[in-house]
Amino acid sequence: MILVQQNGLKVLLIVPEIRLDSGPQYFPFWAGILASIVQQKNGDVGILDLNALRMKFDGKKVPIEVIEEEIAAENWDFVGIGGLTTTYSRIKELAPIIRKSAPNALFVGGGGWSSYNPDEILKLVPQLDLIVIGEGEVTFSELYDEVKNNSNDFEKINGLCIRDKDSCVFTKPRALIDNLDTVPYPAYDLIETDIYFKYSSINQSLESYNSKRRASVVWERGCPRGCTFCSHNGMSRIDLQNIYGKGDRRAGEKLVRESDKENDTFQMPARWPTAQYCVDNIKLLQKKFDVDFITVVDENMTSNKKWTEEFCKLYIDEGLDQEIKWGTLGDAPSVATNPSLVETMRQAGCSYISFGFESASDKVLKEDIQKGQIRAHLQKTLDTIKKSNLTPLSTFMIGNQHENIDDLMETVDFWIQNNAEIDPFICTPYVGSPIFYNNKDRILEQYDPKLTMIRNGLYQINDEIIKDLKLKALDKFMTECGDAFEYTATISEYFTVPELFAIKHFMHTQDTRRLLQWAHQRYDETKKDYWMHSEKWNHYCAICSGKLQLDNIQLDNTQLDNTPLDTIPLTSLQSS
């Protein structure tokens, strides 16, 4: 007999701490939206936002005993936990506490930390019951109903990875949401807005720095670019393809596309709700909280010219442009080819657009990054942004797979030419990104040298033991993954982690003299071509320019030796 719960479920959504080096910057959108769905179903819901509450503990992680007490105080039916990949280590630490404090709840993971390799996550975090893969709203809603009806037949719900004793079961792929206007606005009353407003100021632009009540929103799902370092779901659905193809992405893609066809939801990888939905969202935030700045944390607003123009027009029509300034992210190819879009955005109150420039080497941009941009796009974008008086913001990264000393010099030269000071990220192969899948064994070997010895045939070890070693190495890698300021694994074909750190420093300080001096030294030691710089950079290189000077002096001396004194110009004699 199935006992249907008369009342709604009691749902707890837990947001782990992230980026402890600054205050909490962005509302936990996923928790807010899922809380709204619970409220629509007349359920009870709580958001335990550890990332906001840590400010009550000097910005450090919330003490375990506090978390334990909070969770254990209620009898939860459903506990969900989510976050970016970088929250993996904290979630793994919290999982046993959550399981102990909510013993009767269905314990569910979701979001970037668990979406890309849910089968491995279920092994590494044994307290979890199941994982919601990718876009979670509809899957969560169906899960809620299933728990409420007490039928618990989760296998009929698409988009899940369910624990099955020592293994797991994947249900069918979940189709993407075809109309994002159906997604409810976050339950703002359950978000720790007072804490977020205290940490309102961010230094992206003057207006964002001076803001007192900055709110954040996410509307866009996915991105039209296919950057190889990006793990975001919806980008190319590479994550789902990989999961359902069990490593064979082509096989997986077939399944995912079939699911799209069945559900009539085949669509562009990047999707937006209507401009009206977004402007209404901001009006709601204005009405409820009197916000003065909006951070639109979308992947790539400028890539959709039509949508952006509609949004900006509506924003001005509603009179928001003078009252609430905003900032967002964009990409260079779209701005370089449609520079007028920047002015449209500025007139609608935009105060900054942040770009991922990544590298100024056309070779790296084309072969490694694969965003569809070239150096000329970067320059045009930069010039456009500066002309419009917006704050120029951009990210660069080094340690790309085929990046050699010439490519690095292209990048630092771009900075010097543009009078810019940059401290680049180090390319990090986050789980879910194409560079992770393409280099997985290399990455894991950096966390367990035994795997290299086995690959080299020094030992004959059975597959089960190798699988276990790989899983443990993956755990170490994911535990270490941070915000790419620090090192994890490298996928560079040429440079080691210590070398990348030195390169990063020399590039940041624009110390091309030392960088190229070192390159000469390393080339002499290794004879590896990737350390040999081209003549193009001789003017930055003290060794090459010094050699040239000495060659000239020697030439002059030779000329002096063979030339009658009265025919030598006076200046030449002086310089000698």
Add this chain to the structure above:
Amino acid sequence: MKTNFKKIKSNSYSDKDDGPTEFKRELSPEEFEEFIVKSGARGSFMIYRSKNSDDELGVDQL
């Protein structure tokens, strides 16, 4: 924790201070630029030394 229902027990940390009660002083555009230059360019930010940048850039040069 915030909930849409009355909790059995209140938060033990509810009275704890969660950060500054007063906001930072607003900066002028010049002060902001100086602040940005002084704060370095950690990771993500492209920071322009403003003095000569306009002279060095121009769409027409592309």
